Amino acid sequence: MASKPDEPTDSxDSxDSxDSTDPDDDLASQAPGPLGLPSSTGPTGxxxxxxxxxxxxxxxxxxxxxxxxxxxxxxxxxxITPHLAPGGRYVGLDVDPLNLDFAREALAGAPARVDAVQxxxxxxxxxxxxxALDALGIGRVDGLLAxxxxxxxxxxxxxxxxSFAAEGPLDMRLDPDLGQTAADLLNRLPERExxxxxxxxxxxxxxxxxxxxxxxxxxxxxxxKTSELAQLVREAYGGGRAAQSRMDPATRTFMALRIxxxxxxxxxxxxxxxxPGLMGEGGRAVIISFHSLEDRLVKHAFxxxxxxxVARRLTPKPVVAGDDERRDNPRSRxxxxxxxxxxxxxxxxxxxxxxxxxxKNWTRQRDSTT
Ligand SMILES: C[S@@+](CC[C@H](N)C(=O)[O-])C[C@H]1O[C@@H](n2cnc3c(N)ncnc32)[C@H](O)[C@@H]1O
Numbered sequence: 001m002a003s004k005p006d007e008p009t010d011s012x013d014s015x016d017s018x019d020s021t022d023p024d025d026d027l028a029s030q031a032p033g034p035l036g037l038p039s040s041t042g043p044t045g046x047x048x049x050x051x052x053x054x055x056x057x058x059x060x061x062x063x064x065x066x067x068x069x070x071x072x073x074x075x076x077x078x079x080i081t082p083h084l085a086p087g088g089r090y091v092g093l094d095v096d097p098l099n100l101d102f103a104r105e106a107l108a109g110a111p112a113r114v115d116a117v118q119x120x121x122x123x124x125x126x127x128x129x130x131x132a133l134d135a136l137g138i139g140r141v142d143g144l145l146a147x148x149x150x151x152x153x154x155x156x157x158x159x160x161x162x163s164f165a166a167e168g169p170l171d172m173r174l175d176p177d178l179g180q181t182a183a184d185l186l187n188r189l190p191e192r193e194x195x196x197x198x199x200x201x202x203x204x205x206x207x208x209x210x211x212x213x214x215x216x217x218x219x220x221x222x223x224x225k226t227s228e229l230a231q232l233v234r235e236a237y238g239g240g241r242a243a244q245s246r247m248d249p250a251t252r253t254f255m256a257l258r259i260x261x262x263x264x265x266x267x268x269x270x271x272x273x274x275x276p277g278l279m280g281e282g283g284r285a286v287i288i289s290f291h292s293l294e295d296r297l298v299k300h301a302f303x304x305x306x307x308x309x310v311a312r313r314l315t316p317k318p319v320v321a322g323d324d325e326r327r328d329n330p331r332s333r334x335x336x337x338x339x340x341x342x343x344x345x346x347x348x349x350x351x352x353x354x355x356x357x358x359x360k361n362w363t364r365q366r367d368s369t370t
Contacts, residue, residue: 044106045153048075049288049332053319055079057286057339058143063087065138067278069126069146069271070094073153074103076145077119081107085116091141093124093132095175095262099151125175127270130277140280146271147288149264150174152331162258164230164250170223172261182257186229187222191215201265201293202256209236210253229253255291268294272301276310279342284314286339295336302340314339 048054054076060066060083068077071092081090092107094100104121124132126146133141154160158168161182170183189197191211199207213236214223223229230250237249259265275285289295295318306313318336325332 044073044075044102045156046073046075046151047329047331048073048079049147049329049335050319050321050325050337051076051079053337054145054147054286054288055083057314057319057337058145058284060084060088060143064142065089065140065280066091066143066145067129067133067138067141068092069129069144070148071103071121072099072147072151074106076147077103077107080143080145081117081119088117089120089138090117091120091122091133091136091138093122093126093129095123095125096154097123097176099154125267127267129271130274133278140283141278142280142283144275144278144283144285145288146268146286148268148294149290150258158226161226162254164226164248164254166226168226170226170229170257172258174262178261178263180261182229182261183222183224185257185260186214187218197260198253198256200256201259202252202254203292204252204256206233206236206249212236226254259293265293265297268297272297275301275305279311281342281344283342284339285311285342286337288335288337290331290334290336295338298338302338305340309343311340311342314341 058066058080060080062083062085064084065088066080066084068080068090071077071094074092077090077092081088084090092100092103094103100121100123107119107121120136122132122136129144133139150162154174155162156166158166159171160173161168161171170181170186172182185197186194191214194214195207195211198204198210204210210233213232214229217223217228217232223232230248233250233253234248279285287298289298299318302311302313305311315338318338320337321329321332321335
């Protein structure tokens with residue numbers, strides 16, 4: 001990415017391949033619609049993306065053990081669990097207690113064949129997937145699914161403050177036990193650090209101007225509401241630049257704060273680094289990302305595992321939604337699915353070398369397994 005006058009010097013890596021995502025495309029489907037609601041949320045408040053492709057690449061089998069790192073509204077879970085009968089196990093993790101309650105109920109009411117599958121619903125960050133499986137006495141899994149980010153019901157809940165389209169507190173935590181909210185970050189971080197967060201996680205070219213506006217405004221009173229932040233970002237943009245964009249100028253700043261508050265990239269790096277210790281022989285990992293920062297991490301981790309002969313990449317290019325799904329479920333427009341299959345003996349040999357597939361260490365591992 002070329003340096004622009006408003007950018008902090010420590011800009012993120014430039015997109016490095018033809019399949020790198022256009023940040024505007026990433027964001028277009030994450031931004032709320034005109035009324036602040038995604039146009040299709042379905043009866044569960046969320047429509048599972050790439051359902052056929054998830055089944056194809058995960059290839060669940062009777063008796064298999066699947067780890068769903070992001071259980072959400074159990075959309076994928078309801079599709080996958082019948083394929084595990086009889087005798088299979090399905091472990092669903094999530095950090096959001098409300099979604100866990102919803103999923104638990106949804107799975108309890110699932111078709112009869114699910115009765116032949118043991119389902120465990122666990123409150124845990126997927127960064128701590130190993131501990132969650134240990135607590136259930138599970139060694140390696142046959143399939144792992146991570147459908148990253150937030151569910152539509154979380155985005156549309158004003159109380160979470162994830163969307164600038166509805167008035168709400170600047171909270172943004174998917175896990176209510178996390179220490180700091182978006183308001184905490186906005187009102188505490190020094191101007192330069194705030195600009196870096198907005199630039200790095202939102203790839204926002206106006207990050208410095210936005211940070212300056214925020215710091216000026218918070219001298220008078222703390223910024224606590226979604227509308228206040230959205231208004232400050234729009235002011236930083238000014239009428240001309242905002243009018244040129246096809247999305248609200250606040251979109252990138254909100255995304256950046258959400259990623260920072262939930263430590264989304266750190267958790268993903270941790271999960272990727274743990275994969276060799278989680279996957280069994282012939283097991284498949286399927287990861288769906290929604291913006292280029294996530295997708296880049298997955299792509300590089302899978303490429304490393306493939307290069308080292310630990311696993312075989314099933315998707316040299318990311319799999320994306322077809323026209324029908326893109327029309328019916330706007331959220332699917334930025335979804336990118338990548339899948340990888342573990343080789344036999346390599347899975348065991350590499351278990352102790354998992355750290356080499358992660359960019360960083362996850363120093364603040366949280367395990368909130370219940
Ligand atoms: C896109 S939704 C998953 C939707 C689900 N696949 C379905 O079909 O209903 C992502 C879910 O992952 C959860 N989540 C996000 N980050 C997480 C993390 N690091 N660990 C565990 N769960 C996480 C969110 O709370 C949300 O419920």
